Amino acid sequence: MNRIIVDNNLRSWLKELAEKYTLVAPVTSDGVTLFKHVKGSQVDSLDLQYSNTAVSPKGCFFPLSETMFSIGSDGVNVIAPVSTDREVVIFGIHPCDAAGIALIDRVFLAEPTDTHYKEKRDRTILIGLACNAPSPECFCPSVGGGPANPMYLDILLTQTSAGYIVQATTGKGKELTPAARMEEKDIPLPPPPHVTPVPLEGVSEMMRRNFDSPYWDRVADRCLHCNICSYVCPCCYCFDIRDYMGKDKIDRVRSWESCQSAGFTMIAGGHDPRPTKGARLRQRWYHKLLYFPELFGDIKCTGCGRCVRSCPVNIDIREIITDVQKLNV
Amino acid sequence: MIETIRNKAKEWLEKNDGGCVIGYERASDGMTARPVFIYKPYMVGSLIFDETCVHNLSKYLLNRRGLKTAIVVKPCDSRGINLLINEHQLDRESIYVIGVVCPGMKDAHFGRIEDRPLSKCRVCLHHTPAVYDVLVGEPQPETASRDYSDVARIEGISIHERNAFWKEQFERCIRCYGCRQVCAGCYCQECFVDELDPLWVGIRSGPEDNWIWNIGRAFHLSARCIGCGECERVCPVGIPLMLANRKLEKESADLFDFEPGMDAGTAPPFATFLKEETLEKVE
Amino acid sequence: MELTYEPRIVGFLCNWCSYAGADLAGTSRTNYPANIRIIRVPCSGRVDPLFIVKAFQLGADGVLVAGCHPGDCHYSDGNYHTRRRVGLLRPFLDYLGLDKARLRLEWVSASEGKRFSEVVSSFTDTLIKMGPRSS
Ligand code: SF4
Numbered sequence A: 001m002n003r004i005i006v007d008n009n010l011r012s013w014l015k016e017l018a019e020k021y022t023l024v025a026p027v028t029s030d031g032v033t034l035f036k037h038v039k040g041s042q043v044d045s046l047d048l049q050y051s052n053t054a055v056s057p058k059g060c061f062f063p064l065s066e067t068m069f070s071i072g073s074d075g076v077n078v079i080a081p082v083s084t085d086r087e088v089v090i091f092g093i094h095p096c097d098a099a100g101i102a103l104i105d106r107v108f109l110a111e112p113t114d115t116h117y118k119e120k121r122d123r124t125i126l127i128g129l130a131c132n133a134p135s136p137e138c139f140c141p142s143v144g145g146g147p148a149n150p151m152y153l154d155i156l157l158t159q160t161s162a163g164y165i166v167q168a169t170t171g172k173g174k175e176l177t178p179a180a181r182m183e184e185k186d187i188p189l190p191p192p193p194h195v196t197p198v199p200l201e202g203v204s205e206m207m208r209r210n211f212d213s214p215y216w217d218r219v220a221d222r223c224l225h226c227n228i229c230s231y232v233c234p235c236c237y238c239f240d241i242r243d244y245m246g247k248d249k250i251d252r253v254r255s256w257e258s259c260q261s262a263g264f265t266m267i268a269g270g271h272d273p274r275p276t277k278g279a280r281l282r283q284r285w286y287h288k289l290l291y292f293p294e295l296f297g298d299i300k301c302t303g304c305g306r307c308v309r310s311c312p313v314n315i316d317i318r319e320i321i322t323d324v325q326k327l328n329v
Numbered sequence B: 001m002i003e004t005i006r007n008k009a010k011e012w013l014e015k016n017d018g019g020c021v022i023g024y025e026r027a028s029d030g031m032t033a034r035p036v037f038i039y040k041p042y043m044v045g046s047l048i049f050d051e052t053c054v055h056n057l058s059k060y061l062l063n064r065r066g067l068k069t070a071i072v073v074k075p076c077d078s079r080g081i082n083l084l085i086n087e088h089q090l091d092r093e094s095i096y097v098i099g100v101v102c103p104g105m106k107d108a109h110f111g112r113i114e115d116r117p118l119s120k121c122r123v124c125l126h127h128t129p130a131v132y133d134v135l136v137g138e139p140q141p142e143t144a145s146r147d148y149s150d151v152a153r154i155e156g157i158s159i160h161e162r163n164a165f166w167k168e169q170f171e172r173c174i175r176c177y178g179c180r181q182v183c184a185g186c187y188c189q190e191c192f193v194d195e196l197d198p199l200w201v202g203i204r205s206g207p208e209d210n211w212i213w214n215i216g217r218a219f220h221l222s223a224r225c226i227g228c229g230e231c232e233r234v235c236p237v238g239i240p241l242m243l244a245n246r247k248l249e250k251e252s253a254d255l256f257d258f259e260p261g262m263d264a265g266t267a268p269p270f271a272t273f274l275k276e277e278t279l280e281k282v283e
Numbered sequence C: 001m002e003l004t005y006e007p008r009i010v011g012f013l014c015n016w017c018s019y020a021g022a023d024l025a026g027t028s029r030t031n032y033p034a035n036i037r038i039i040r041v042p043c044s045g046r047v048d049p050l051f052i053v054k055a056f057q058l059g060a061d062g063v064l065v066a067g068c069h070p071g072d073c074h075y076s077d078g079n080y081h082t083r084r085r086v087g088l089l090r091p092f093l094d095y096l097g098l099d100k101a102r103l104r105l106e107w108v109s110a111s112e113g114k115r116f117s118e119v120v121s122s123f124t125d126t127l128i129k130m131g132p133r134s135s
């Protein structure tokens, strides 16, 4: 037996949630799907069949730009950013994107905790939607996920012809499920859609052996170092910090940055430990396929396919993974 | 056509030891194209040319300044070479240009080829490269009439609507600078957006910062943009950047009678002037 | 009661003509509206379009660029270049939704104190009529 919520009830539930919570959901405009704040009145037009958003939802916790604190014009007075205690519900998040958040958690929630991240993370509830339209470039099962994986979500909804099957996995999720709007029905979970696997066996070891391979320079020949791959990725989390002088205060602002951009590792005195295109390109793949697994045990990729789809010159992580296993040491 | 490209590339590589041919090969989706760098004559077999070769490869020449390079270009991309030579960024002697007469590109993205022309191809005027050492294909006549209906549509709405339209577009910019990185005309040692002192824009993102970034980018390319449409193609959040660039293209054609990249000698409008111009004329 | 709206104008004045013209307006006690905040630049040719856009970003209601009359630039050509840049920037800003009337280019010589005052007054009047910027 599964608990089912039909589309009408789902939408009225979402409208109710929009009253009490800040509701964030995938919205398509000008042909681009992005996670955005939605009002109750927009709920009816939400598209629940979407394939992955152009940019991942990591910005809900780790915004593109955020003021960490400000200093008053006296140069002494520290002003904390205005925060709200309104809870946030992210609706319609796919399992791969939830996995991305879980990967960033490992870094930002480890001691010493990133308070800006934690504060947003703590007041957010994730309602997932099992992915029923994986793109050809997706490979989530190869990195421990799956299009219908409820892990890392508070609630997972899976679409069937009779409505959505509701699985609440956490305490927060169970509390939120709308008992009155659901019915028990004898409808099984549908089999998850097929996703083409990528062989990952032993990739970290091969990376370790091939750091100096000329392969990286050759791939980097066509890399534009545009940052697109890192910015759309659900688990890339590099940033840079600048102070912005305002009329009556100075803001310390943190914004996304990427290992792909030329100035990223430039240090005082003008030295750059990653001076070449190849060194920069290599860093992204080493962080994902070797350094992160060494530190945390898992590959830092959720198989969402975004970088594959968005890279203007087709630098394809699946191809990197396959190539590296064939390199001669 | 592709055999000619491969043969020319091979011949050139055989004669130019240590050189590199920049062209197109099949992408990992098995259907579209991607840039390829070929260093050895025996590798030319991977070169392709078809309606999915949307990329403008001329930007890559900046990574190979002073090195012997051969490059496959479409007419729009070839103007990038003229632009860079005109602005003293490239030395004509070190490059060998394999110009291809363009059949028009399809709106091709990773894993998907739409059955419609790429938006820049719909308004393209020149179908034969502006610069080449070897021409592949038969020269084609130019398209005579310009089509700025896209620009006219924006000009036709009220100023408040225009304001709201562009605000909405620029607001979703994630400041990845993909548009800058792909652009042949963007080669400043330090982009105004990366300058720290003064901090004109910096990396902060927000409606106002995005506004100045997007205007700054477009205006730096005014009377320089060659219309290859790459910025708009790569933008991961679909901002219609060509709609801004094309307004500047149209105005600079009207005001200064200039089309960027058509040759490597005509002084660009902002490097010259006419004493007798009146402000009314340029108003 | 209606509040009077005082537009803020950022004025980039070239050192050799327009700034001297503004100075003359001051020393000869010719009134001009206090709405203009003057930034002295070596030549109108120094005005990078980015200065103008930045002034608008920081809230200016209008931007005035003023230099020597054509032919009189201290560096011989600066103002001809400015004329082209501003000439292209105005329709572009207008296209993006910022009325081109908010950006003016004027020639004011060192002896035209009175003309400087007229330029600032008429620009201020125009901006008052237009009201605050919506963007
Ligand atoms: S790999 Fe692709 S998306 Fe990433 S920086 Fe290079 S060109 Fe840009």
Ligand code: SF4
Residues within 6 Å of the ligand: A100, A229, A232, A233, A234, A235, A236, A288, A300, A301, A302, A303, A304, A305, A306, A307, A308, A317
């Ligand atoms: S590396 Fe690419 S496929 Fe992996 S999670 Fe990031 S964007 Fe998705």
Ligand code: SF4
Residues within 6 Å of the ligand: B172, B173, B174, B175, B176, B177, B178, B179, B180, B231, B234, B235, B236, B237, B238, B239, B241
């Ligand atoms: S490519 Fe698009 S998102 Fe990236 S900086 Fe340019 S306009 Fe912004």
Ligand code: FES
Residues within 6 Å of the ligand: C014, C015, C016, C017, C018, C042, C043, C044, C045, C066, C067, C068, C072, C073, C074, C075, C076, C077, C078, C079
């Ligand atoms: S010095 Fe006055 S405009 Fe050049």
